[in-house]
Amino acid sequence: MSNRVVNILVPIVSVIxxxxxxxxxxxxxxxxxxxxxxxxxxxxxGDSYTIGESIRQITPYILSGLAVAFAFRTGLFNIGVEGQLLxxxxxxxxxxYAVExxxxxxxxxxxxxxxxAAGAFWAFIVGFLKARLSVHEVITSIMMNYIALHVTNALIxxxxxxxxxxxxxQESASLRSPFLESITDYSRLHWGIIVALLMVAVMWFILDKTTRGYELKAVGFNSQAAEYSGMNVKKxxxxxxxxxxxxxGLAGAMEALGTFEYASTKGGFTGIGFDGIAVxxxxxxxxxxxxxxxTLFGSLKFGANNMPNEAxxxxxxxxxxxxxxxFFVASGYVIRLLFQKFGKKKEGK
Known part of the structure; x- marks a missing residue:
């Protein structure tokens, strides 16, 4: 069984x-x-409204997932996405609202x-402490989440x-559109999905098409070898x-400029940043x-709200x-192993 067939079958079987x-x-x-x-x-x-709301739910998940994935690909564990989002x-x-x-x-x-810029600055602090003082990013990013929660609440x-x-x-800063509202029965769908998809292309371009992206991945894969080859690991x-x-930070903008169109004090975390790890x-x-x-995570999260009401x-x-x-989708590697073993048995016959 070819790898291409296995890659297609694994997520399908996992969901089933x-x-x-x-x-x-x-x-x-x-x-x-x-x-x-x-x-x-x-x-x-179910209808145009639920489709619009599902896409709206998916939008910040794409960006929070990119934030976690980019850090993973460069050898870092950014568990502070929630704080950077806030x-x-x-x-x-x-x-x-303030700029007129x-x-x-x-x-x-x-x-x-x-x-x-706000998200970048909040993450920069974590990266600086990691690079200059060798403080593990998991510890600092977790603590920065709580600092972000209380600082933003105080500012608001x-x-x-x-x-x-x-x-x-103000309307001039909104991601919402009368056109999108009209075709989705006045859901909160906004143009943020375009921003999110553009950022998908940006991450791909940085990591796979630039020299800097190669360096970032090399440092994450083996920092000692990267330093020996002349790369600036700390930078x-x-x-x-x-x-x-x-x-x-852009994931937070989707909520501020699209879904809610304001910022409010919060008694706890939104969960979007932490869900980005799963994404x-x-x-x-x-x-x-x-x-x-x-798409899977966001649609399930929103669609599940209908199960208590309808069923x-x-x-x-x-x-x-x-x-x-x-869980079973995330554990797809087990199903992949089963497919590979099955394929080897068939080849051996």
């Missing part, structure tokens, strides 16, 4: 196995898996750049005179983490793989079923 196990859990709990999965399908593809969200919202009198073709890119309170959210961003570590933060793993840390991972399945059970599907 996950659905079967999820169905068994629903039956064991006294619920109909048929009704449950029909409700899940309707929650994703920094980007807050920066984009501030520029979106600009046309949309200037104001919107400016807000996106502010989000990218100051900007809103003690309130819990900023003013709504590349900082740069890799900073670029990762750009993707994370990156599902996508095998490749740009195109991240798109598929985010009467408790939210807790829905979470278990969705987690099982994602």
């Amino acid at each position: 196995v996950g659905l079967i196990v999820g169905a068994i859990v629903m039956v064991a709990s006294g619920y109909s898996p048929t009704e449950g999965y029909i409700a899940l399908w309707n929650g994703i593809f 920094a980007g969200w807050t920066a984009a919202a501030y520029v979106g 009198g600009l046309p949309s073709f200037i104001h919107l890119p400016l807000a996106l750049l502010a989000a990218a 309170k100051v900007w809103s005179d003690g309130g819990d959210k900023t003013e709504k961003i 590349n570590i900082i740069l890799a983490m900073t670029i990762s933060g750009v993707f994370a 990156a793993l599902l996508g095998a840390n490749t740009p195109l793989g991240v798109v598929f991972g985010a 009467g399945i408790p939210v807790e059970l829905v979470e278990i079923v969705i987690a099982l599907i994602i």
